[in-house]
Amino acid sequence: MLETVEQETGASPQWSIIWLHGLGADGHDFAPIVPELVRPGWPALRFVFPHAPVRPITINNGVPMRGWYDIVGMDFRSRADMDGVRASVAGLEALVAREIERGIAAEHIFLAGFSQGGAVILTAALAWTAPLAGLIALSTYLPEAEAAHRIEAAVQAPVFMAHGAQDPVIPLPVAEHSADALRSLGLDVEWHRYPMAHQVCAEEIHALGDWLQLRLSAG
Structure with a gap:
């Protein structure tokens, strides 16, 4: 089981958000x-921020750092080590199973990720058959988007996807192509673009809060 940092916004939470960080960061x-995003009147939430394993990263001269998968090149069509992506998807599945064991209904679990973390959750969604509340994909992309396929029984979960127009790490056209690929595979993607680099901004957090508000109130 991955080590995690956790925050609960109230007693006996009935909703969870599992949030994967980007390359070189941690939980x-x-x-x-959390305090910037959460609004008065929301039900109690458990935020779960796992730490990625430490691994050598090829494009960083093999320097070990926390990462959900190795990055083997600059071409976004083939840069992600898919064995590593799949291993991280398995780790994510274990975290979801633990939330269910702790009393959170599967349909009350959101998966969120920034950059590398977002690539993992988007990959997971294409083969995830259990219910989910939704997916939050920030400053990220779908690995091997041209070859991606979605299994017939995959969950129908709404996607909040946001990106910076000046992102130097994952260029905007790569993210837009990923959003289009996800839509072509049948996912409901709400797309947002902001005048920022590889980061998050206050306007983005507010829009994400609106998106969450709709789903938390409906659940």
């Missing part, structure tokens, strides 16, 4: 976003 990276 503490997005913990400060």
Whole structure:
């Protein structure tokens, strides 16, 4: 089981958000976003921020750092080590199973990810058959989008996808292509673009709060 940082916004949470960080960060990276995102009147939430394993990253001269998979080149069509992606998907599945064991209904679990973390959750969604509340994909892309396929029984979960127009790490056209690929595979993608680099911004957090508000109130 992956080590995690956790925050609960109230007693006996009935909703969970499992949030995967980006390359070189750790589970503490997005913990400060919780008070900025959560709104009065929301049900109690458990935020789960796992730490990725430490692994050598090829494009960084093999320097070990926390990463959900190795990056083997610059071409977005083949840069992700898919064995590593699949291993991280398995780790994510274990975290979801633990939330269900702790009393959270599967349909009350959101999967979120930034950059590498987002690539993992988007890959997972194409073969995930259990219910989910939704997917939050920030400054990210779908690995091997041209060859991606979605199994027939995959979950129908709404996707909030946001990206920076000046992102130097994952160029905007790569993210837009990924959003189009996800839509062509049958996912409901709500797309947002912001005048920022490889980061998050206040306007994005507000829009994500609106998106969550609709789903938390409906559930």
